[in-house]
Amino acid sequence: MKKISGFFKAIGRYFKNFGVAFAKGDIWVKLSAVIMGAGYFARKQIVNGLIMLIVEAAFVLMCVGYAAPNLAKFGTLGTVKFEQVFDPLTMQTTTNNYDNSFQILLNSVVALFIILIFVLFYIHNIKTVYKLQQMKENGEHINTFKEDMKSLFNEKFHITLLTLPTIGVVIMNILPILILIAVAFTNYDQQHLPPNSLFTWVGFKNFASLFSNSMTVTFGYSFRKVLGWTLVWAVMATFTTFIGGILLAKAINSKTTKLPKMWRTLFIISIAVPQFVTLLLVRNFFADSGIVNTICSNIGITDLLKHAGLVGEHLTYIPFLTDPHWAKVMIILINIWVGVPYQMLIATGVLMNIPTDQIESAKIDGATNFQVFWKITMPYILFIQGPALITDFVKNINNFNVIYLLTQDVFVTQNQALANSHAKEVDLLVTWLFRLTNEYYDYKMASVIGIIVFIICAAFTLISFSRMIAGDKEEEYQ
Numbered sequence: 001m002k003k004i005s006g007f008f009k010a011i012g013r014y015f016k017n018f019g020v021a022f023a024k025g026d027i028w029v030k031l032s033a034v035i036m037g038a039g040y041f042a043r044k045q046i047v048n049g050l051i052m053l054i055v056e057a058a059f060v061l062m063c064v065g066y067a068a069p070n071l072a073k074f075g076t077l078g079t080v081k082f083e084q085v086f087d088p089l090t091m092q093t094t095t096n097n098y099d100n101s102f103q104i105l106l107n108s109v110v111a112l113f114i115i116l117i118f119v120l121f122y123i124h125n126i127k128t129v130y131k132l133q134q135m136k137e138n139g140e141h142i143n144t145f146k147e148d149m150k151s152l153f154n155e156k157f158h159i160t161l162l163t164l165p166t167i168g169v170v171i172m173n174i175l176p177i178l179i180l181i182a183v184a185f186t187n188y189d190q191q192h193l194p195p196n197s198l199f200t201w202v203g204f205k206n207f208a209s210l211f212s213n214s215m216t217v218t219f220g221y222s223f224r225k226v227l228g229w230t231l232v233w234a235v236m237a238t239f240t241t242f243i244g245g246i247l248l249a250k251a252i253n254s255k256t257t258k259l260p261k262m263w264r265t266l267f268i269i270s271i272a273v274p275q276f277v278t279l280l281l282v283r284n285f286f287a288d289s290g291i292v293n294t295i296c297s298n299i300g301i302t303d304l305l306k307h308a309g310l311v312g313e314h315l316t317y318i319p320f321l322t323d324p325h326w327a328k329v330m331i332i333l334i335n336i337w338v339g340v341p342y343q344m345l346i347a348t349g350v351l352m353n354i355p356t357d358q359i360e361s362a363k364i365d366g367a368t369n370f371q372v373f374w375k376i377t378m379p380y381i382l383f384i385q386g387p388a389l390i391t392d393f394v395k396n397i398n399n400f401n402v403i404y405l406l407t408q409d410v411f412v413t414q415n416q417a418l419a420n421s422h423a424k425e426v427d428l429l430v431t432w433l434f435r436l437t438n439e440y441y442d443y444k445m446a447s448v449i450g451i452i453v454f455i456i457c458a459a460f461t462l463i464s465f466s467r468m469i470a471g472d473k474e475e476e477y478q
Contacts, residue, residue, distance in 0.1 A: 018123045021130035032129045039129030047145035067111035074108040077101040082195045102194045184447035206448045222421035230428045234396040240336045245343020267341040279405035286320035293317040321410045324425035350384050390464045394457045398430045429453050
């Protein structure tokens with residue numbers, strides 16, 4: 001709560017400083033509110049002043065030619081439908097000047113984002129000009145443009161380094177998320193696909209559908225089922241590969257293990273094979289008529305499982321990837337095989353850096369191998385790999401490849417409620433989202449699910465990192 005309150009206080013101070021700068025600023029500061037480069041010209045920073053004028057002019061042109069036409073239709077997302085008329089005299093088909101709802105939405109979100117960035121830039125400009133005024137009044141040196149450029153490679157080099165990554169995050173992450181959020185409040189689906197049809201705002205109707213059920217709409221039921229399996233999968237996939245990688249690394253690094261380099265190389269080779277190829281091959285191996293089922297049938301394992309009640313009496317095969325329960329277990333087991341080599345490599349590097357004096361001291365004090373592992377090795381690994389472990393958990397929530405490649409075109413749900421929502425028992429939220437968009441064009445519900453996934457991942461990441469041992473607490477571990 002303190003961090004949240006501190007965040008809002010910082011925002012308050014930001015705008016307060018802007019107000020102080022404008023109120024106490026001289027004529028050039030106030031003139032900069034209209035002509036952004038005026039304050040720089042007055043302080044003989046000609047190049048900076050010209051840059052400000054160009055930015056301001058570009059913003060005005062953007063508002064007139066781009067933002068205004070789109071924002072004027074943002075409230076309705078368009079009213080003119082797509083129409084084509086065939087003219088028998090000219091034997092040509094003419095198309096009217098129709099509205100494209102998605103283009104209006106996209107352009108409006110981009111325009112609003114640019115306006116927001118400009119407002120922040122505008123406030124920064126006023127505060128900077130006021131700072132220049134204070135520097136002049138105090139007789140301090142005001143940098144020239146050349147000196148400002150040099151500072152970007154010296155004391156302000158961090159700004160130079162962060163500029164391109166920040167732009168990339170804005171374009172590749174923030175803008176798509178904003179568009180995703182906007183689509184979630186529309187009725188953009190297969191019945192309202194641009195350009196032939198228009199879609200419009202529906203408020204929180206889609207969110208209500210995701211958390212409610214009816215005879216025809218079963219998104220609420222499907223969401224609970226898929227969310228539950230997503231969280232179980234993320235926990236199991238992260239835990240099993242993490243522990244498996246550590247145990248494998250310890251086994252290979254053990255003094256009693258012969259040819260450790262060979263074993264390590266074999267597991268590294270398995271990483272080199274693309275998952276796309278590996279998972280499709282494994283899917284064929286465990287298919288109902290695959291080689292694994294053939295072997296199990298020939299040696300009597302299938303009949304044994306029938307007697308144990310694990311396979312239906314009417315089946316002549318083990319439904320590895322076609323039964324919900326079998327499929328979930330197999331997905332986790334196959335993921336162990338796919339993910340453990342990665343964790344083994346990471347754990348190997350960590351294990352090689354564990355202080356040997358601690359282990360030797362523990363053994364002298366009579367600690368068993370298990371006690372050494374549990375009291376020294378595991379805490380050290382968790383201390384080092386904590387951030388990576390959180391990243392793995394979030395990655396597994398969005399682990400599209402394993403689920404989709406193993407079950408697509410193989411698993412067919414028998415649950416009608418799930419089928420009504422285009423979901424399957426083995427779906428993660430991300431694979432359900434993909435199916436809704438790629439196969440059923442239900443962009444509105446996919447956007448709602450995307451927002452939920454983002455909230456889950458963001459909340460877990462923020463909470464976990466805030467509670468994690470910080471790097472400056474290494475001495476506490478020691």
